[in-house]
Amino acid sequence: MKRVGLVVNPTAGRRRGAVLGRDVADGLRAAGHDVVDLSAPTASAARANAVRAVAHGIDVLVVVGGDGTAHLGVNVVAGTDTPLVVAGAGTGNDLAATLGWPVRDAAAVVRVVGEGVPRRIDAARRVEPDGSGAWFGGVLAAGFDSVVNERANRWPWPKGRMRYHLAILRELPVFRPIPYAVTVDGVTTRTEAMLVAVANGPAYGGGMRMAPDARVDDGLLDVVVVHAISRVELVRVFPRVFSGTHVDHPAVEILRGREVRLDAERVVAYADGERFAPLPLTCEVVPEALSVLT
Incomplete structure (x- = not known):
């Protein structure tokens, strides 16, 4: 059993994100995982929820949406040990395609969370004078x-x-x-x-x-x-x-x-x-x- 933080963009893929997000949450719970819904009315609020969840300890962050939602996930977990899983639900899904993450397949997302292979990859960061910067x-x-x-x-x-x-x-x-x-x-x-x-x-x-x-x-x-x-x-x-x-x-x-x-x-x-x-x-x-x- 894992404690899974879940961020869903319901408008992704002409609102297919809402359906996929619901199916992913149901599937994760059915598999015995503890699902913490971090979704919010705005992307900034969802990101703040996810940052707090990572700081307080979740086993994996799952984001459901397109490349914009994947971008949110990258910025939450980059530089931490919390692994990311992207459930592609958008128009592009380029990051999901690059890493072989499931697209519009809730059951496959559940399998990745339960049985996925940990991997560390590079990320790019904007350099700011104070050492901060988006990823x-x-x-x-x-x-x-x-x-x-x-x-x-x-x-x-x-x-x-x-x-x-x-x-x-x-x-x-x-x-x-x-x-x-x-x-x-x-x-x-x-x-x-x-x-x-x-x-x-x-x-x-x-x-x-x-x-x-x-x-x-x-x-x-x-x-x-x-x-x-x-x-x-x-x-x-x-x-x-x-x-x-x-x-x-x-x-x-x-x-x-x-x-x-x-x-x-x-x-x-x-x-x-x-x-x-x-x-x-x-x-x-x-x-x-x-x-x-x-």
């Missing part, structure tokens, strides 16, 4: 993709991926290459680029394999730079991100390192699909910072 487990986007996210998040409709696709169509005619300074382990590259992504894991945005060779346990961040190309060429290349073959394009450069600083004006970075921080920012990989059950 991310997957990909930080800072460029065309994050600009599209900013636009899409201002729209109340449509929901899901369609809103993102429409935002791409709206942004594309007006987008211009962005001047960046990209510093990896102290070496700075100045360039104009369409986007820069910092990846702890390979995918984001519902299966876009931005950094197909990134690994969550290699102690490194993959930095993907898509240097300046025409909008026509961007339209041609961008769909290849779903297969990861965009990295073969001559405008795509991949750097690797432990610490990355991005400098650019009027760019807000998104990490794990969540609004993260405006540039400039510095992030670092922390090896084995995150405990998970898989």
Whole structure:
């Protein structure tokens, strides 16, 4: 029997999260586990509940939702010994896919909690002068993709991926290459680029394999730079991100390192699909910072 903290995002996956969360809770209790419901009306309140539960001692934290909920879980348990399990219920579920966590399968989640193998993986952290900083487990986007996210998040409709696709169509005619300074382990590259992504894991945005060779346990961040190309060429290349073959394009450069600083004006970075921080920012990989059950 384990004491399980449970955070459910009921709106994830067009409200499929509520049903999956209920089934996960019922299944865990039926298996003999002690379930502590940490869900709350807001993400910040749920996170505060989860932080307190970890501090007071739970055996595992289970979060039910999409990549935003997974991001919440990462920020709660990173740097602790409490393992995380993500029950994918959202549109993207990229972190769940990377680690083989169940998607919309309550019974499989219960099996992972009861029989899962402990594993420690890397996480990335924004570096602040006081040593604090938010974490991310997957990909930080800072460029065309994050600009599209900013636009899409201002729209109340449509929901899901369609809103993102429409935002791409709206942004594309007006987008211009962005001047960046990209510093990896102290070496700075100045360039104009369409986007820069910092990846702890390979995918984001519902299966876009931005950094197909990134690994969550290699102690490194993959930095993907898509240097300046025409909008026509961007339209041609961008769909290849779903297969990861965009990295073969001559405008795509991949750097690797432990610490990355991005400098650019009027760019807000998104990490794990969540609004993260405006540039400039510095992030670092922390090896084995995150405990998970898989």
